[in-house]
Amino acid sequence: MIDKVTPHITQNEPLLFERSSPGKKAYQLPELDVPEVDAAEALGAENVRAEIAGFPEVSEVEAIRHFTRLSTWNFAIDYGMYPLGSCTMKYNPRINEQAARTEGLAWAHPYQPEALAQGCLEVMATLEAALAEITGMDAVTLQPAAGAHGELTGILLIRALLEKRGNPRKKILIPDSAHGTNPATAAIAGYAIENIKSSETGVLDVAALEQIVNEDVAALMVTNPNTLGVFENNIAHAAEILHGKGAMLYMDGANMNALVGIARPGDFGVDVMHLNLHKTFSTPHGGGGPGAGPVAVKKVLEPFLPAPRLKKSGKRWAWDYRRKHSIGRVKAFYGNFGVLIRALAYILAHGGPGLRNATMDAVLNAVYIRKRLEAYFDLPYQSPNMHEVVFSDDRQAAKGVRTGDFAKRLIDYGFHPYTVSFPLIVHGAMMIEPTETEGKREIDQFIDAMISIAKEVETDPQLVKTAPHLTRASRVDETTAARKPILRWKPA
Amino acid sequence: MLAACGVNSPEELFQHLPEAVRLDRPLDLPPGISEYEIVQYFRDRAGDTALGYASFLGAGVYNHYRPVLVDTVVSRGEFLTSYTPYQAEISQGTLTTIFEFQTMICQLTGMDVANASMYDGSTAVPEAAMMAVRATGKGRVVVARNVHPEYREVLHTYAKYQGMPVEEFGYASETGGIDLEDLERKMDDLTAAVIIQSPNFFGIVEQVKAAAEIAHKRGALLVVVFTEAVSLGILEPCPDADIVAGELQSFAISPSYGGPYAGIIATREKFLRQMPGRLAGQTTDSRGNRAFCLTLSTREQHIRREKATSNICTNQALIALMATVFMTVYGKQGLRELARQNLAKAHYLAGKLDLRFSGKYFNEFVVRAPETINKELLKKKIIGGLPLGRFYPELKDCMLLCATEMSKRADMDLIASHAAKPQAQPQEVIA
Amino acid sequence: MYPENFRYTKEHEWVSVEGETGTVGITDHAQAELGDIVYVDLPKVGAHIEQGKSLGSVESVKAVSDIYSPVSGEVVAINTDLADHPEKLNTDPHGDAWLVKIKLGNPGEVQNLMTSADYLSYVGAEK
Incomplete structure (x- = not known):
C-alpha cells in the first residue's frame, strides 16, 4: 500500500x-x-x-x-512531508533566497560606513519591530546565531539583571520535557540545574513550582507550547509565582509556530525568550544550519542586551556601542543578517493576517493527524494539542518494534521520520509536527502510511525492524561508527 | 478536516487557551505583499547601501569572488531544504559532503580531526577555550591583543560567568606580532590555553612556533585562530598548534553584513572527545556498502544535557557546503594561485603606503593614514580602510587595509594618491 | 546469571572483593539496558574514589551513563583493553570486561551493597 x-x-x-x-x-x-x-x-x-x-x-x-x-541521496522538504516534531520543517520559500542575494545587501561589509549601510540597518530595524509585535515584548536583539545561542544570551541577560540587583542566584528550573539545549545553556551560563516533573496532564505542575521557587532560583526555562505540543495553561500563574520571588520566566520559542497571531508571550508573563527563525519564520535548515536566534525581552532587561544596539538619530539608523550595562557581544558583527533577510521576506509575504492563518493551519493539521491516528497508537497525554502531537510506541513495542524502527519504515512510504524518542518524558516517543505547509492530500497519505505500518507491525514485524528497504543506503551501522571513529578520508 | 477534528472553525482549536492569554486583536503588521513587491522592497533597501563601491575593508570579512558553482549547488532543494542528517539512510548526500568538508579542513590546517562547523569564527574562539579547559583541567586563558577585537569581546562574554579568567597579552609595537616576553609574563601553571591569531588582526603572520613552546612549557594548549582562510593556501600550518579555530567566510560566503558565516574547530586526535559540534563518521550500511552517519553524539547537548561539551545545536551546514564547493572548485592548485594573487595585490598596494608594522603580512596591513582620506575615497566610490582607533587607541592615526584578487590596480593607485608614503610624490601617481 | 560472590549497587555496578582489592564492573542488566556500548571513560590509576560517586562513564550510540563506584578507595588498575574493545562490556560484563580495581579504603562498606539474590529481585522489580 x-x-x-x-x-x-x-x-x-x-x-x-x-x-x-x-x-x-x-x-x-x-x-x-x-x-x-x-x-x-x-x-x-x-x-x-x-x-x-x-x-x-x-x-x-x-x-x-x-x-x-x-x-539525490538526500530527502528534503521539496520531496515531501518532513514531520519532525519540534523542528518545524515548513516550506522554504525561494523568494527568501533571492531576497538574501540582493546584491547591495549580500555584499555589504559589516564595517562599511553606517551612511552606506542604511538599507541593511533598515531591514534589521523593521524585523526587530515585527518580532517585538509578534511576541508582545519590548525589545529584540538579532545578534544570536541560533536557538541555543539565543538561550545563552537570554540567560546571561537574566544573570546580569539579577547581579545588578545584588544576587545572581544559583539555579535554573527546567521541566523534564525540555530540549537538551536548555540545561546545557544554563550550565554554560554558570547555573546549577533543577529538573521539575511535569504533571499528569503533561504541563507544568504549578503547585510543585510554588514549593521550589525560592531566593536561589534565577529563572524557569519553559517551552510553550511544550514539547508535547500542549499549551502551558498555567503559564501566567507560573510567571506570578516566579516574579513574586524575584525570579524570571524564560521562554524557549522553538514552538512559536503554534502561537503567532494567536497569543503573545509578552502578554502571559514571559520576561525573555528566543525565536528560531529557521523554524517559525521559514528560513531553510540547509542540512543543519545556518539559523538565527533573536532574543526578545521586556523593558527591564533591555539595558543588558548585547552591544551594539540599533538606534535612530534623526532620519538615519546608527549602531550604539555605548551600552554600559550590556552583557557584551555574543557574536562578531550584528547577527546572521542573511537569515534575517529571509525571515523578514516571510513576514512581508504573509503580513499580519497571513501569519495568523499559518498558525491556524499548522494546528489544524496536527489536530487532524491526532484524531485520525489515536485509534492506532498510544497517546500518553490526553490534553488538547497544538502544532504537534506525541504518541508512544507502547502498542508496537509489544511486538518488538520500537519507535526508531517504525520511523525508518516511514522512509519506505516516502516520508521523513517523525522525531524519535523525544521528549524524554514519553517512553518511545513518536513526535509529529506537520506544519501549515502540508495540504490534506499529503497528510492523508502520511496518516495512511502510519496506519499501514502499524498493521505491518502486527503481521510482519521483521519487515519494519529492518527498514528502510527502498533507500540507496540500508540501515546504517552507527555503533561501528562510534566504536572506531573514521572522521576523515585518508589515502589507502 | 474540521469535521474530523470535531470543530466548526479553526478558531475553536484554540479555545482551550485561557481567555487572558489570547490576543484579542490582529497583529499590528501590514497585510501580505506579492513576490514582485518583496523583490522590489529589498532592491530599494539595497539602493541605500554601498552598491557599486569598491572596498578595501578586511578585518575578518573579505571580498573574494564567489564561483558560480557555489550557489548552483547550495540552491538545490535536496541540500537547502533538508534537516540535520540524523536519519542517515536518507541523508547520505549531506553526510558525505560533511565528511569531505572535515577532510579538507584537516588537510588545510594540518590537524587530525575537524568538526562539521560552528556558528562562526568569533564563537569558535570561546568554544576552543572551553575545550582547552576540559582537556587540561585548568581554568585560565590568555589571549593576544592582536586577535580580532570582536572575537575577544565574545570570548569575554562567554568566560565571564564560567569562572574562566581571561587575560590579554600585548603585541610588539615594532612588528605588530605577539609580544613573546609579555606572553611569558602572563603565563602561569593554571593556564589552560594561549590564544593567538595568524595572520593576526593586523594581517601579520604570527610566530606560532614560539608561542607553542611557551604554552607547552607551562602545560597549556595553543589555540591558533584564523579569519582569512585563503591564507591557508600558501601559509604552512603550524604542526605545534593543539586547536585551530577559524572562520571560513573567505570561501565563497557572502559578506552579508556580518553573517551567516561558518566557523570551524580542528584539533589533535587526543582531544577529540573534548571537541564541540557535530561530526560525521564513516561506517557501512547493512548491505556492507560505505555509508556515513553523525557520530560521537554523546558529547552533545541532546544526550549529555547539562554535561555536554557545548550547548551548540544548529550549526552552519549549508554555509559549510558553500566552503566545500569553493574548496573543490579551486582545489589544490587554485587555492594556492588565489593566495598568490592576494599576496601580490596586497604587496602592490602596501608598497605605496606608509606601513605601521614591520612584520610579514599576507593580504592585510596597517598603514599610517588620517581617517579623512576615507572621505575623499568615498567620493570616488571607494571604501578605504578600517580606522583602528575604535579598537586600539594607540593606533588612532592608522587604518587596516585589505587587498584581494578582486582589488583593481586602478583603485589601488587611487588610494596611493591619497595616502602615499610621506616621501612619495603624489603627483607622479596616475589617479 | 549474577555471581554469588559479587555485591551489587542500585545503579547496576558490581564489586568482587579479594583481599584488600575490589574489582568493579557493570552488571549484565546495565549493559542490556544501554545496548551496544561504544566507549568507556575510566579514571586514572592513583585516583581516589568514593562510594556512590561517579568514577567514569559508559556510552552507547545515543546514551551516556555514569558509573557509580560501589566502594571507596584508590584506583590501582584500569582495564585498558576496553579502550579498543568496548564491545566486551556487552559480551562479558561480569568477567573480562571489568572496569577498575580499587584498593579498598573502607572494606566494611561492602556490607551496604546487595547480594546477588537481592539484586536479582531488584532488577526483577525494576522491570
Missing part, C-alpha cells in the same frame, strides 16, 4: 579525493594586473607551504556532477 514512492535510479559517486587526478582544475582567475611577489621573501620561507597534500583536483563538470549526484 505504498502509493507515494517507487525506487528510482541513483548514481554511484566516489569521494572527491578518490575522484581527483593531478592537474585537473575547475577554477579560473584573471591575469594578475600587478607584479608577482616572491612568496618566500614576502612571508618567510619557513612559513610557505609546499602544497596542500590530498586536496581535490577535479574539473568543473566533475565538480557539479559530484555534488548533484550526492544531493
Whole structure:
C-alpha cells in the first residue's frame, strides 16, 4: 500500500579525493594586473607551504556532477512531508533566497560606513519591530546565531539583571520535557540545574513550582507550547509565582509556530525568550544550519542586551556601542543578517493576517493527524494539542518494534521520520509536527502510511525492524561508527 | 478536516487557551505583499547601501569572488531544504559532503580531526577555550591583543560567568606580532590555553612556533585562530598548534553584513572527545556498502544535557557546503594561485603606503593614514580602510587595509594618491 | 546469571572483593539496558574514589551513563583493553570486561551493597 514512492535510479559517486587526478582544475582567475611577489621573501620561507597534500583536483563538470549526484541521496522538504516534531520543517520559500542575494545587501561589509549601510540597518530595524509585535515584548536583539545561542544570551541577560540587583542566584528550573539545549545553556551560563516533573496532564505542575521557587532560583526555562505540543495553561500563574520571588520566566520559542497571531508571550508573563527563525519564520535548515536566534525581552532587561544596539538619530539608523550595562557581544558583527533577510521576506509575504492563518493551519493539521491516528497508537497525554502531537510506541513495542524502527519504515512510504524518542518524558516517543505547509492530500497519505505500518507491525514485524528497504543506503551501522571513529578520508 | 477534528472553525482549536492569554486583536503588521513587491522592497533597501563601491575593508570579512558553482549547488532543494542528517539512510548526500568538508579542513590546517562547523569564527574562539579547559583541567586563558577585537569581546562574554579568567597579552609595537616576553609574563601553571591569531588582526603572520613552546612549557594548549582562510593556501600550518579555530567566510560566503558565516574547530586526535559540534563518521550500511552517519553524539547537548561539551545545536551546514564547493572548485592548485594573487595585490598596494608594522603580512596591513582620506575615497566610490582607533587607541592615526584578487590596480593607485608614503610624490601617481 | 560472590549497587555496578582489592564492573542488566556500548571513560590509576560517586562513564550510540563506584578507595588498575574493545562490556560484563580495581579504603562498606539474590529481585522489580 505504498502509493507515494517507487525506487528510482541513483548514481554511484566516489569521494572527491578518490575522484581527483593531478592537474585537473575547475577554477579560473584573471591575469594578475600587478607584479608577482616572491612568496618566500614576502612571508618567510619557513612559513610557505609546499602544497596542500590530498586536496581535490577535479574539473568543473566533475565538480557539479559530484555534488548533484550526492544531493539525490538526500530527502528534503521539496520531496515531501518532513514531520519532525519540534523542528518545524515548513516550506522554504525561494523568494527568501533571492531576497538574501540582493546584491547591495549580500555584499555589504559589516564595517562599511553606517551612511552606506542604511538599507541593511533598515531591514534589521523593521524585523526587530515585527518580532517585538509578534511576541508582545519590548525589545529584540538579532545578534544570536541560533536557538541555543539565543538561550545563552537570554540567560546571561537574566544573570546580569539579577547581579545588578545584588544576587545572581544559583539555579535554573527546567521541566523534564525540555530540549537538551536548555540545561546545557544554563550550565554554560554558570547555573546549577533543577529538573521539575511535569504533571499528569503533561504541563507544568504549578503547585510543585510554588514549593521550589525560592531566593536561589534565577529563572524557569519553559517551552510553550511544550514539547508535547500542549499549551502551558498555567503559564501566567507560573510567571506570578516566579516574579513574586524575584525570579524570571524564560521562554524557549522553538514552538512559536503554534502561537503567532494567536497569543503573545509578552502578554502571559514571559520576561525573555528566543525565536528560531529557521523554524517559525521559514528560513531553510540547509542540512543543519545556518539559523538565527533573536532574543526578545521586556523593558527591564533591555539595558543588558548585547552591544551594539540599533538606534535612530534623526532620519538615519546608527549602531550604539555605548551600552554600559550590556552583557557584551555574543557574536562578531550584528547577527546572521542573511537569515534575517529571509525571515523578514516571510513576514512581508504573509503580513499580519497571513501569519495568523499559518498558525491556524499548522494546528489544524496536527489536530487532524491526532484524531485520525489515536485509534492506532498510544497517546500518553490526553490534553488538547497544538502544532504537534506525541504518541508512544507502547502498542508496537509489544511486538518488538520500537519507535526508531517504525520511523525508518516511514522512509519506505516516502516520508521523513517523525522525531524519535523525544521528549524524554514519553517512553518511545513518536513526535509529529506537520506544519501549515502540508495540504490534506499529503497528510492523508502520511496518516495512511502510519496506519499501514502499524498493521505491518502486527503481521510482519521483521519487515519494519529492518527498514528502510527502498533507500540507496540500508540501515546504517552507527555503533561501528562510534566504536572506531573514521572522521576523515585518508589515502589507502 | 474540521469535521474530523470535531470543530466548526479553526478558531475553536484554540479555545482551550485561557481567555487572558489570547490576543484579542490582529497583529499590528501590514497585510501580505506579492513576490514582485518583496523583490522590489529589498532592491530599494539595497539602493541605500554601498552598491557599486569598491572596498578595501578586511578585518575578518573579505571580498573574494564567489564561483558560480557555489550557489548552483547550495540552491538545490535536496541540500537547502533538508534537516540535520540524523536519519542517515536518507541523508547520505549531506553526510558525505560533511565528511569531505572535515577532510579538507584537516588537510588545510594540518590537524587530525575537524568538526562539521560552528556558528562562526568569533564563537569558535570561546568554544576552543572551553575545550582547552576540559582537556587540561585548568581554568585560565590568555589571549593576544592582536586577535580580532570582536572575537575577544565574545570570548569575554562567554568566560565571564564560567569562572574562566581571561587575560590579554600585548603585541610588539615594532612588528605588530605577539609580544613573546609579555606572553611569558602572563603565563602561569593554571593556564589552560594561549590564544593567538595568524595572520593576526593586523594581517601579520604570527610566530606560532614560539608561542607553542611557551604554552607547552607551562602545560597549556595553543589555540591558533584564523579569519582569512585563503591564507591557508600558501601559509604552512603550524604542526605545534593543539586547536585551530577559524572562520571560513573567505570561501565563497557572502559578506552579508556580518553573517551567516561558518566557523570551524580542528584539533589533535587526543582531544577529540573534548571537541564541540557535530561530526560525521564513516561506517557501512547493512548491505556492507560505505555509508556515513553523525557520530560521537554523546558529547552533545541532546544526550549529555547539562554535561555536554557545548550547548551548540544548529550549526552552519549549508554555509559549510558553500566552503566545500569553493574548496573543490579551486582545489589544490587554485587555492594556492588565489593566495598568490592576494599576496601580490596586497604587496602592490602596501608598497605605496606608509606601513605601521614591520612584520610579514599576507593580504592585510596597517598603514599610517588620517581617517579623512576615507572621505575623499568615498567620493570616488571607494571604501578605504578600517580606522583602528575604535579598537586600539594607540593606533588612532592608522587604518587596516585589505587587498584581494578582486582589488583593481586602478583603485589601488587611487588610494596611493591619497595616502602615499610621506616621501612619495603624489603627483607622479596616475589617479 | 549474577555471581554469588559479587555485591551489587542500585545503579547496576558490581564489586568482587579479594583481599584488600575490589574489582568493579557493570552488571549484565546495565549493559542490556544501554545496548551496544561504544566507549568507556575510566579514571586514572592513583585516583581516589568514593562510594556512590561517579568514577567514569559508559556510552552507547545515543546514551551516556555514569558509573557509580560501589566502594571507596584508590584506583590501582584500569582495564585498558576496553579502550579498543568496548564491545566486551556487552559480551562479558561480569568477567573480562571489568572496569577498575580499587584498593579498598573502607572494606566494611561492602556490607551496604546487595547480594546477588537481592539484586536479582531488584532488577526483577525494576522491570
